[in-house]
Amino acid sequence: MRFELTQRYRSAAPAVDDAYADADLYPTLVGLPKLGGIEVLSHQRTADRAVLRVRFRFTGHLPSAVTAVVDPERLTWVQETTHDLAAGRTTFRLVPDHYPDRLKASGHFAVRATPDGSERRVTGELKVKAFLVAGQVEQAIVSGLEEYLVAEAPPVGRCLDA
Numbered sequence: 001m002r003f004e005l006t007q008r009y010r011s012a013a014p015a016v017d018d019a020y021a022d023a024d025l026y027p028t029l030v031g032l033p034k035l036g037g038i039e040v041l042s043h044q045r046t047a048d049r050a051v052l053r054v055r056f057r058f059t060g061h062l063p064s065a066v067t068a069v070v071d072p073e074r075l076t077w078v079q080e081t082t083h084d085l086a087a088g089r090t091t092f093r094l095v096p097d098h099y100p101d102r103l104k105a106s107g108h109f110a111v112r113a114t115p116d117g118s119e120r121r122v123t124g125e126l127k128v129k130a131f132l133v134a135g136q137v138e139q140a141i142v143s144g145l146e147e148y149l150v151a152e153a154p155p156v157g158r159c160l161d162a
Contacts, residue, residue, distance in 0.1 A: 001138040003107075005122045005146050007153045011160040013088055013111040013118040019160055020090065020111075020120075021050035021083040028159060032151045034060040034144030041078060050083040055097070060144040066133050074098035077105075088112065092124070102129045105141075122149065 009016050023043035037057035044051045058075035076097040083090045094105040107124020128137040
């Protein structure tokens, strides 16, 4: 399943890009819907490049047909991001802690200037292998990601305004 999601900020694009490349941002994002258990595992940074590994847990609701084949407690993954701060582009991939043969996800996000600030566009592809329920799981994950990103924008905006 391909997806594209957008967030908008009042801050300039380089500031938004820099915020997502900063490991200190992620602990401030607790309590948001669908994703939790956020833990920064590693962070390396130079002037124009950052590499982050952050663990997430899916905390949204899944239909019973999905939970019959997937244990919700085991829906955790590491998001590996490589931030090219000079270009304003970040690539990511999700590495499942469990079910590595059933979930693949990767993509990129770019932060671009807009007349009133900036826009962060997240584009990716998610593939779930689960007999009969793959589409439901993919839809649940993308829906959860969308809800999370909508809820994430205000606290990130507050960090940028501080």
